[in-house]
Amino acid sequence: MGNHRGTILIVDDEAGPRDSLRMILKVNYNLHFAENGEQALDLLMAHDFDLITLDLKLPDLTGLELLKEIKRQKPDVEVIIITGHGDLQSSMDAMKLGASSYLLKPLNIGEALSLVNQAVKKKRQIDRLKEFLTEVGQIVGLNTEIGEGIRKLKEEPSLLEKVKRMFVQSPQEMEDQKKINYFDFIRNLIEFVEKEDPYASGHSSRVNYYSNLIACKLNLSDQEKEELQIGAYLHDIGKLGIDKRVLQKKKKYTAEEAKIIKRHPSIGISIVSPLKLSPNILSVIQHHHEFYDGGGYPDSCKGKDLSILPRIVAVADAVDAMISDYPYEYRKVLSIEEAVEELRACSGTQFDPDVVSAFTQIIENEKDKVILKSSLFSSI
Ligand SMILES: [Fe+2]
DSSP, X not given: OOOOSEEEEEEOSSHHHHHHHHHHHTTTEEEEEESSHHHHHHHHHHOOOSEEEEESOOSSSOHHHHHHHHHHXXXXXXXXXXXXXXXXXXXXXXXXXXXXXXXXXXXXXXXXXXXXXXXXXXXXXXXXXXXXXHHHHHHTTOOOOHHHHHHHXXXXXXXXXXXXXXXXXXXXXXXXXXXXXXXXXXXXXXXXXXXXXXXXXXXXHHHHHHHHHHHHHTTOOHHXXXXXXXXXXXXXXXXXXXXXXXXXXXXOOOHHHHHHHTTHHHHHHHHHGGGOOOHHHHHHHHHTTXXXXXXXXXXXXXXXXXXXXXXXXXXXXXXXXXXXXXXXXXXXXXXXXXXXXXXXXXXXXXXXXXXXXXXXXXXXXXXXXXXXXXXXXXXX
C-alpha cells in the first residue's frame, strides 16, 4: 500500500496482446510481464499485485491450473481472464475459480481499460477494508483475523467510538477522498458482514432496489433518490454493534433481546457520523423502524413528521424480510402477492398509505417489468 499506482501482472505467451495491454495500461499502472506459468508464479512470489490478466492458453500450465495456484497463494488478487471466443466455457469455469471477469480477444481498448480500472479499484477497497478490520482487532487487543475483528466489533459497542475516531484520524486520506468513497467503503463493509450470515446476504442491496422502485413511482427528485440509495444501503449498519448471537437467532426475541436489537438505529448514526451525511440520509438510518401511527422505534415518530425517505425504506425493508428465505422458525416465507396483502393490512398503522399504494401499484400493474426474485440479487 502507500503506492498510488496499481501494480499489474500480464500473463500471455503472445507478444501481440502483451503489447496492446502495455500500451493501454502503462500510463496509469506499474506493469510486469510473464510468458508462461512458471514465470508468473515467480513474479507472484516477488511482488504484491493488485491485478493479474491471464491468458488461458499457456505453454506450460493450463490457465485454470495457474489460476488455482494464484488464488491459493494470494486469494485477494483480482484476476481478469483474457480469452478467444472458443474459450468462453473455460473462462466461465475460471470465473467459478475466482476470476473477476473476462475479456475477449482481440482486445477492445475502452472495455479493457474500464475492466482493469474497476478491478484495481475493488482490490484497493478490499485492502482498505482489511486494514480497517485489522486495526479494529488491534484496538481490542487481538492479533486478529478479519472474522474476529467483526465479531469483537459487534460484541463491543463501545468500540464504535474508537472506530469513529479512527476514521477521523486519517486526515491525509480524508482530504484525498470524496465522501462517496467512504460510502463505497462502508457498503463493502456491509456486504462483507452480511456474507457472514447467508440469510442476510444482499439484504441492503435488495432494500435499495425496492426503495428505488417506489421512489420512481412517487416521482421523487434526483437528489432524494440519491439520498435514498445511500440511506437504504446504510440503514442497518448499526447491526455491526449488535451481538451476532442475538442477530442470528431464529426463534422469537425475548424482551431483553428486543431491547438490544432496537439500539441498532442509534448505533448506526454513531458509526456514520464522520461521514457528515445529509439529514435525509441520517433519518433513514435512525427512523426506518418507525410506524406511521407512532408505534415504532426508537423515537415514536408519527405519520408525515418524518421525511418520505424513511417511510419508503420501512416498506422496502419489510417486503424483503417477508419474501426472503430467512430461517426464522416463527415466520413463513410469503409470496410477493401475500406480502402485498400484509402491507395493505398494515397500511395507515405500520406503513405510510401513500408508500403502500405506490408499491402495490408496481406489483399489480408492472410486475412483469421488474425483477422481484430475491435470489437474483445475491451477486450484487
Ligand atoms: Fe433495521
